Amino acid sequence: MAGGSEARAAKTDRRARPQEEAGLDRELEHLPVGLRWREWMMRVEAVIFASVEPVRRETLVRVVGASCSIDLIIDDLREELRNRPYDIVPVAGGWQHRTRPAYGPCIRASDASTRSVPAKLSEHEAAVLMAVGYFQPVTRADLSKIFGKEISRDTIASLRADGFLAPGPRSPTPGAPYTYVTTKHFLSVFGFETLRDLPDIEALEDAGLLGKDAQIDVPNDEIAVGANEDE
Structure with a gap:
């Protein structure tokens, strides 16, 4: 009976920690503080960039350490993007890469195929x-x-x-x-x-x-x- 309980506990623990199963080191304790923060920033931006939908906080915390502040990470990323034609913006309870409105006419004039094509409403x-x-x-x-x-x-x-x-x-x-x-x-x-x-x-x-x-x-x-x- 004890062996069965331990097996069930181990199975539950594996489901609760998918990042460890995938071999992802979240804490990055081997890195100096500055490099650790930079890696967390890159991870958060990569997840937001790759997603077709706004990314919620609970998704982002899966790829960073327990001491990492998602809000501060987002602030630092937005500061770096200040002079870029796109930004990371809060949308629908999460964050998403969005082109700055000033460049909307340019994108439409280019007739480029974009990642999302909203429905045309009357x-x-x-x-x-x-x-x-x-x-x-x-x-x-x-x-x-x-x-x-x-x-x-x-x-x-x-x-x-x-x-x-x-x-x-x-x-x-x-x-x-x-x-x-x-x-x-x-x-x-x-x-x-x-x-x-x-x-x-x-x-x-x-x-x-x-x-x-x-x-x-x-x-x-x-x-x-x-x-x-x-x-």
Whole structure:
């Protein structure tokens, strides 16, 4: 019995420490402090550069020592990239390499194939998506009230197919219709770290993207707080 318990404990320990199994030395105690920090910086940047999605903190800590501060590593990396056309930016709860906005026109003019090609949204789809971002969880009927016209099932289906929307909790209103919330993909594509980074809602109203006479009562301190932020 004791032998079986030890075997199970060893198996659990191996699952909990995949970096040791792969032979990765995280602590780098054989290196001087300066070189150790430099190696940690290079590891963190390599992981972020290689990933197609924003990299979360818990992913980065797998490749550095226990005493390493991810925040300080990111600060040092961003300082080194200060004069480069790209940066490491906080997006969707993690970090990602992003080209600086000033070079967007240049990249588009080059017609180069980029690593990520966001879905092309119509003006109407973009407006509906932003409305969900502000008022989520929100039903299709609620969206229709906001815009003063019916929001079709096809519009919602298209945004879901592109990965921008996901089903939320059932509404407590009669019939318990589905609600919709935005996804991590939404944050990533639009460059938001969290939903609290959404622009001021009055700016969207002034731009005519949301009706000023919207009938949905959402307290200001609840706007841009989605149920999926911690997923």
